[in-house]
Amino acid sequence: MKKKISLIVLATTLMATMVTACGGNSESSSSTGAAGSGETKTLRFATWDTGDALKIEQDIAKKFEAAHPGTKVQVEAYADGFDQKLAAGFGATNPPDVMYMWDFPTYHQSLEPLDSYSSNDKELNIEDFYPGLFNYGKIDGKLYGIPAGFTTRVVYYNKKLFDEGKVPYPKDGWTWKQFQDIAAKLSDKSKKQYGFGVRAENDTYDLQSFVWSNGSSFISDDGKTIEGFMNSKETAESIQMLGDMVKNGSAVLTGGKGQQSGDDIFKAGKIAMWESGIWPLESFKTAGIDVGTVEIPAFPGKPVKGVLAESALSIAKDSKQKDLAWEFVKFYVSNDSIKMRVADLPVRVSVVNELKKDQDPLYKPYYTMLERSSNTPAFLLNPKWNEVNRQLSAAVEAVMHGENAQEVLNQAVKDSERYLK
Amino acid sequence: MAQTFLHQAGEPIAQLKPTRKRRWGGVVPYLFIFPWIFGFLVFTLGPLLFSLIISFFDWPIVGEVRFIGFGNYAEMFTDDPLFWTSLGVTLKFAALFVPLNIIVALGLAILLNQKTRGSAIFRTAFYIPSVISGVALAMIWSWVYSGDYGILNYFLSLIGIQGPDWLNDKQWSLVAMVVASLWGQGSMMLIFLAGLKGIPKDLYESASIDGAGKIRQFFSVTIPMITPTILFNLITSIIAAFQQLTLALLLTGGGPMKATYFYAMYMYENAFKYFKMGYSAANAWFMFLIVLSLTFIVFKSSEAWVFYEGEMKKNPQEKLKGQGRRRSL
Numbered sequence: 001m002k003k004k005i006s007l008i009v010l011a012t013t014l015m016a017t018m019v020t021a022c023g024g025n026s027e028s029s030s031s032t033g034a035a036g037s038g039e040t041k042t043l044r045f046a047t048w049d050t051g052d053a054l055k056i057e058q059d060i061a062k063k064f065e066a067a068h069p070g071t072k073v074q075v076e077a078y079a080d081g082f083d084q085k086l087a088a089g090f091g092a093t094n095p096p097d098v099m100y101m102w103d104f105p106t107y108h109q110s111l112e113p114l115d116s117y118s119s120n121d122k123e124l125n126i127e128d129f130y131p132g133l134f135n136y137g138k139i140d141g142k143l144y145g146i147p148a149g150f151t152t153r154v155v156y157y158n159k160k161l162f163d164e165g166k167v168p169y170p171k172d173g174w175t176w177k178q179f180q181d182i183a184a185k186l187s188d189k190s191k192k193q194y195g196f197g198v199r200a201e202n203d204t205y206d207l208q209s210f211v212w213s214n215g216s217s218f219i220s221d222d223g224k225t226i227e228g229f230m231n232s233k234e235t236a237e238s239i240q241m242l243g244d245m246v247k248n249g250s251a252v253l254t255g256g257k258g259q260q261s262g263d264d265i266f267k268a269g270k271i272a273m274w275e276s277g278i279w280p281l282e283s284f285k286t287a288g289i290d291v292g293t294v295e296i297p298a299f300p301g302k303p304v305k306g307v308l309a310e311s312a313l314s315i316a317k318d319s320k321q322k323d324l325a326w327e328f329v330k331f332y333v334s335n336d337s338i339k340m341r342v343a344d345l346p347v348r349v350s351v352v353n354e355l356k357k358d359q360d361p362l363y364k365p366y367y368t369m370l371e372r373s374s375n376t377p378a379f380l381l382n383p384k385w386n387e388v389n390r391q392l393s394a395a396v397e398a399v400m401h402g403e404n405a406q407e408v409l410n411q412a413v414k415d416s417e418r419y420l421k
Numbered sequence: 422m423a424q425t426f427l428h429q430a431g432e433p434i435a436q437l438k439p440t441r442k443r444r445w446g447g448v449v450p451y452l453f454i455f456p457w458i459f460g461f462l463v464f465t466l467g468p469l470l471f472s473l474i475i476s477f478f479d480w481p482i483v484g485e486v487r488f489i490g491f492g493n494y495a496e497m498f499t500d501d502p503l504f505w506t507s508l509g510v511t512l513k514f515a516a517l518f519v520p521l522n523i524i525v526a527l528g529l530a531i532l533l534n535q536k537t538r539g540s541a542i543f544r545t546a547f548y549i550p551s552v553i554s555g556v557a558l559a560m561i562w563s564w565v566y567s568g569d570y571g572i573l574n575y576f577l578s579l580i581g582i583q584g585p586d587w588l589n590d591k592q593w594s595l596v597a598m599v600v601a602s603l604w605g606q607g608s609m610m611l612i613f614l615a616g617l618k619g620i621p622k623d624l625y626e627s628a629s630i631d632g633a634g635k636i637r638q639f640f641s642v643t644i645p646m647i648t649p650t651i652l653f654n655l656i657t658s659i660i661a662a663f664q665q666l667t668l669a670l671l672l673t674g675g676g677p678m679k680a681t682y683f684y685a686m687y688m689y690e691n692a693f694k695y696f697k698m699g700y701s702a703a704n705a706w707f708m709f710l711i712v713l714s715l716t717f718i719v720f721k722s723s724e725a726w727v728f729y730e731g732e733m734k735k736n737p738q739e740k741l742k743g744q745g746r747r748r749s750l
């Protein structure tokens with residue numbers, strides 16, 4: 001997830017210029033207005049974004065200030081130190097009033113349940129959200145976060161490299177076998193060109209998409225068992241596949257220390273296919289890549305499954321101005337604000353319909369994948385998942401460096417069992 | 422009334438009085454060192470003791486604090502493979518780094534000790550890396566080591582060697598880390614240089630009169646004379662090796678496959694990634710014990726190999742030194 005955060009940052013750095021230009025102008029008058037009205041209330045809002053994505057958030061905050069005279073929104077950009085600073089804030093009972101949130105199992109005890117707010121407030125229009133998005137912010141049936149943006153993951157392909165290799169563009173419904181054949185065909189070591197890029201350090205969260213697609217998962221649905229799940233034949237197979245592609249030269253390891261990121265290599269036209277969320281899309285276009293998107297390949301005879309990356313907004317339990325905080329959250333997920341967020345996908349159906357995003361062939365796969373994102377990710381199923389994931393991540397990394405997936409996963413299960421007792 | 426009471430108490434008070442006065446007169450020196458004492462108590466000793474206390478608790482930042490006695494320590498030794506992995510990596514690193522560090526720093530110091538023109542320039546040049554902050558240093562080395570674009574692999578390619586992707590290769594990343602760590606050793610070099618400059622010239626004169634060549638002089642005069650400096654540098658090196666964190670964090674992130682997952686990094690991640698403050702504090706105290714016992718062992722052994730001025734050991738070679746000392750007196 002950390003990786004994801006930095007990806008958001010990277011991607012939006014390049015894409016948000018237009019929006020910030022739009023949002024910036026109207027605001028300069030607001031601060032003087034607020035200053036005139038006597039006592040100013042300060043609302044603290046913590047975000048993990050930086051760069052232009054942060055700029056969008058600051059612009060939304062300024063609009064809020066304009067609409068609510070006497071209020072100042074202090075946007076606190078924690079960037080890579082988000083978890084540390086947030087945890088420290090909670091520990092010192094001095095957290096920000098409103099914050100970005102994804103890791104609900106870790107933090108929900110310190111967050112304000114939002115069910116009563118959302119059901120009593122018609123303005124929110126909760127029916128308008130994609131319903132699947134709320135699953136991520138719910139713990140024990142209580143809602144702790146309101147979705148603000150999300151993305152699913154797709155396969156990007158470089159049309160020029162496909163044309164050069166005389167390979168037809170991939171279509172939804174393709175299989176991993178086809179994927180591997182294409183990758184092999186489009187690899188040319190002498191040109192340092194590869195069919196696919198495999199991350200040296202994978203976020204196991206993202207890999208769940210492949211594992212689910214192969215009919216397995218990292219953890220049982222009740223969150224109690226990993227033996228036979230994390231090390232099942234299907235799980236091992238879907239991870240081994242990536243390691244094998246690195247080994248046979250049809251994929252290159254990316255994003256290790258001192259290595260270029262996969263986004264950069266794709267931009268340089270040196271990999272034909274790349275799997276990611278929506279974050280780098282704009283930067284691919286800016287880099288002049290003729291890019292196509294297609295859904296994740298399938299394992300034969302099994303349905304493709306997707307995984308969601310979501311940014312939600314939460315209110316701290318210790319906040320002293322929860323009503324104001326709620327106003328801000330509501331404002332933040334209003335149609336106007338959501339339209340300003342170009343770095344990820346709109347959470348409201350009405351905005352999507354208005355912008356016709358799901359009609360655009362480039363965007364359509366994200367929504368197909370959204371329909372396929374019905375599985376519950378492991379971190380929501382067991383509060384100790386972070387600990388298990390520490391072993392799992394190490395195992396996955398080992399596979400990318402050539403180890404046998406089944407063996408290292410068996411070991412990871414053995415080393416993790418103690419957390420599940 | 423109080424006075425009568427005091428008078429009743431009698432002699433002991435009369436005796437105490439002047440002492441107390443003197444003690445009050447002595448407050449001024451304490452005032453002078455107060456800022457330091459205050460800083461030490463509040464920012465060093467306080468946190469130190471606090472960390473000892475929380476090492477007996479399950480202490481997440483968010484959530485409930487729970488006393489678990491020696492639970493953290495037990496988990497460390499019996500139940501956590503990463504603990505052993507990281508400890509092993511650190512020991513391997515220390516075994517490579519400490520001797521190399523001393524040899525390199527001493528070698529540079531000896532070169533600088535030659536009376537040649539421009540030695541001041543070299544001294545500055547050798548010291549510059551120590552001025553660079555750890556983060557910048559890590560950035561520099563991450564470029565040097567880069568598999569595709571690194572200058573190191575470029576030089577290797579000139580002599581026909583295809584270099585590995587240093588930081589992403591589990592065989593080489595620890596070696597790469599040792600070399601990068603060696604680079605910032607200017608201060609140790611300066612301490613050695615000061616030690617070398619402190620050796621009286623006449624020792625070498627008398628040694629050469631006795632027929633000792635350059636190499637013999639080095640081992641029989643130079644080395645024994647700077648053993649106290651070696652002792653100091655050895656101990657600081659060991660401590661530095663066990664605390665190595667910056668480079669691991671920035672250069673490799675502990676990878677690939679935990680090949681550079683230092684103990685300090687393991688501790689850091691437990692505290693600031695997994696928020697297990699109590700467990701991490703227990704890790705820290707165990708590291709403290711390791712460093713403490715290593716230092717103790719080195720100190721104990723130093724009785725056998727460290728020579729302070731004019732000291733004689735049973736080793737016959739030392740006669741040279743002893744004689745030199747007497748003559749110089």
